[in-house]
Amino acid sequence: MPRNVSVPARRTPSPLPFFEHVYENGAMATTDRQATTLALAHALSAAERGLAVIPLSRTKLPALRSPHHDDPEPAGPPCHGECGRFGHGVHDASTDPARIRALFAAAPRATGYGIACGLPPHHLIGVDLDTKTGTDARAALRELALRHLFTIPATVVVLTPSGGRHLWLTGPPDVVVPNSAGRLAPGIDIRGAGGYLVGPGSRTDHGAYAAAPGTAHLPPAPCPPALLRLLLPPPRAHHPTPAPAGGHGQGLVQFVLAAHEGQRNTRLFWAACRAYEDGIGPLLVDPLVAAARTTGLSEREARATIASAARMTAHRS
Template identity: 55%
Template sequence: MGGSRDIVPHGERWRNGLRDATEAVRRGMHVFPIGRTKMPAIRSPHRDEPRGTPRCRGECGRPGHGVHDATDDRQRLAELFAAAPHATGYGIACGRGETPLLGVDLDRKNGVDGVASLRALGDEHGFTVPETVVIATPSGGLHLWLTGPAAAVVQNSAGKLGPGIDVRGYGGYLVGPGSWTPTGVYQVAAMHPVAEAPQALIDLMIPKPTPVQARRPVQMPIRRRSAVLTGLIRHILNAPEGQLNNRLYWAACRAFETGVDPAAVTNALVDAAVTAGHPEGAAARTVASARHAPARNRR
């Protein structure tokens, strides 16, 4: 899979994307088409539905649900690409199956070196990342492919393990090698069997939850909450597919800076996240993590 390519007509990029995605399916991966911006290439069939409509993750049977469209069936994959004429690559779903794929995205830009951050994290916690599949990104970063135990539900995160280290878990995806973007092509930098993530790294990806005060239904109407908190709740409710947890963490960090009672903030944000489709336990852990994060990590 993958490899450098000269500038080619869009139709050939589409064919290359389908070819590489089909090869990924042959290797047992769940994939779906993405476009030049690395976002899903099929528009949501629910985009015109009114706010408050229950969130669909593909139960309707139509394409357009992002990572929830991912398939390991070649015929279904061909149908998805047929519905995505502007596709230039493919995404690989993470967090599925008995040995779920996990992605460690190491950025190297704007003075941040995720590779050095991961090395320092390993030195601190006593682990070494084994040889595995490594994908080079057009911006100079690296994607490491690892597997985790089926019981370990790893959530997506950005910068929580260290500067320049993002994690792709359940509900996230990796850009597949061979995918084209305006800045370049994702290419295989090292090809080995996908290795198991060290347990110490898994433990960091799934920190022990901080106890949260028992949640009670929020009785206070939205109009009486602070304008800032109201805006943050709206930010959560309008989260695009695959961005709900990241938005929740960011909004929680901002909300705990407003001076509003922390218990009220927790209740309001967890309520909003659950309304938007986030599991309640996971939402509570995300908000608790933001509440107890050092101020320097909230930016």
């Protein structure tokens, strides 16, 4: 071999056979196809743990376009998948491996996956501690915990590309936790029913999501009751009028009547909790059921939610 001729070093194979590396302008990146394969593998693994998933694009949005995008304005409620086609966002979420593979096959540019919150068996609640606002969301959560006397248990923690954290908690099966942004404190967002969390292993335009060391094997921990109460929305300011159960009872009924879609169960549960805490729960059951039916809930759903509130308030006393 001639002198002064260097021999290129042998490349070390990737630890994952389907996760190969390519180089663009000297930087390491994965092709979209490889990222999709990896995202599907992670999504299937999450589904094995009972977490319902959907494919996401590099922008963290659902990767499948709505099949109703070009439809005329609907006369009735929006379709949440009743049409049988893909493209309904978090309503497509599934734990069925065959359906998940079909979702990813229909979304060949997906590079990540979302985990639907609020669904059985975990009824996942995501606490998103952001850093982009310039505030210390982790310190704000610690302050809330000290003020309201709760402790965040050991649970799954996902690190975001921006330096934030997602804490995974579980909620009671009959409590609907709504999504919120900055309501608890600046930089703290909540992912509840109808929302989703970006799953660990997902790749986005800003980087990859990964489980914090030592947390990937943990099950999502139950949400502390004191924190759970903070996650339910406060009532609107109102001017109640007299009612058989008193002015406060009428105010709670009006609070339920003012609910929009996506808030109905949450508002009904909150109002029923307040009614039972104030000793007027039994008197207010029928008025609350009637108000809930006006907003679109069935009588069975309404009575189940009120019964849940009665059980929860009984446990606190």
